[in-house]
Amino acid sequence: MHTGAATTALVYAAAGEATLGATLILGHGAGAGQRSVFMVDFAHALSRLGIDVVTFNFLYAEQGRRIPDRAPALEACYAAVIDTVYAEVESARRALFIGGKSMGGRIATQVAAADPSLRLAGLVLLGYPLHPPGKPAERRDKHLPAVGRAMLFVQGTRDAFGTPTELEPVLGALHPAAVMHPVTNGDHSFKLSKRDPAAQAEIYAAIQRAIQSFISITSPL
Numbered sequence: 001m002h003t004g005a006a007t008t009a010l011v012y013a014a015a016g017e018a019t020l021g022a023t024l025i026l027g028h029g030a031g032a033g034q035r036s037v038f039m040v041d042f043a044h045a046l047s048r049l050g051i052d053v054v055t056f057n058f059l060y061a062e063q064g065r066r067i068p069d070r071a072p073a074l075e076a077c078y079a080a081v082i083d084t085v086y087a088e089v090e091s092a093r094r095a096l097f098i099g100g101k102s103m104g105g106r107i108a109t110q111v112a113a114a115d116p117s118l119r120l121a122g123l124v125l126l127g128y129p130l131h132p133p134g135k136p137a138e139r140r141d142k143h144l145p146a147v148g149r150a151m152l153f154v155q156g157t158r159d160a161f162g163t164p165t166e167l168e169p170v171l172g173a174l175h176p177a178a179v180m181h182p183v184t185n186g187d188h189s190f191k192l193s194k195r196d197p198a199a200q201a202e203i204y205a206a207i208q209r210a211i212q213s214f215i216s217i218t219s220p221l
Contacts (some may be wrong), residue, residue, distance in 0.1 A: 009056035009081060010034060011089065012047035020212070022219045023052040023092035024124060025085055027078060027104025030068050033061035038101060038189060042126075042208065049212040052091045056081045058104075074107045075114070082111070082118070095219040099124035099152075102161065102188065106140060113146035122150035122218045124211055127188045130162025130170070141170045151178040152214040154207050156186030158193065181210040 014020065024046065028034050034055035043053040058077050060069045068074065078098070085092045098108040098120060105125035112120055131138050144151075153171065155164045164182040171178040183190045183203060190207060192200055 005059050007057045007059055007062040007077065007081075008034075009054055009084070010043070012043040012053040012055075014050045014052045014091070015048050016050060019050040019052075019091075020095075020216055020219060021091050022095035022097060022121065022215050023054060023085060023089050024097045024099065024211070024215065025054045025056070025078075025081060025108075026124070026126075027058065027098075027100030027107055028055065028061065029100070029102035029104055029127075033057045041204070045204070045208045046211060049208060051212065051215060052089055054081070054085050054089065058107075068103065071107070071110065074103075075111050078104075078107050078111050079115075086119075095121040095215070097122050097124055097215055097218075099126065101126045102129050105129075109147050109151075110143055112149060113143040116146075116148055120149050121220065122152070122214065123147065124152050124154075124214065126154050126207075127159060127190070128153055128155060128162060128167065130166055133160035136162075136166070144170060145174060148175070150176050150214075150218045152181065152211065153178060154181045154183065154190070154210065156183040156188060156190050158185060158187045161188050179214055181207065183207065 028039050034057050039055055043055050046053045058074055099105045100108055106129055108123055155167055157163055164180055185192050190203055
């Protein structure tokens, strides 16, 4: 992180009696910070499912800039958040998961791949940006085998950044085996092609239950 720079993080504490004793850090996508509707709604929903959720702003978003920083700065920011969460959130020391929406998830994988000693139980990737839209040859997957942790990929079948079909060969080469949760007719943010609030709400709820299940199964006993 830049010398003297600081960012903010929000903690959504696990609610109810059925807490999982695990923390999930979610990084935001390139176009919106941690207070976007998607990030806030998912954090609240996952906390209600028993997960301690932490969101944060990458420095460019915190400082009101529109263009994301380069990868080393994004990775340094994410790594600093991990260190702070370890120190401040008790459940993180038992089971810490990292990930995020689109770019936030990609940076999480890069942080994990760069440091095999980092104590991570797994990664949750919401719309992994396998390639830029319309540029399927510009792949962002070379580092994924080095992650070496359990990973959940939630991917819409209409995602312009990479469909489940495009990701399947990549995931097949990973160890431990990765989990895919395809979202039928979902775009990069899992939105359906036709407006249907009830169906959309169920899509999001199914994704959130899949994350809860992945964390529950993957967390150390």
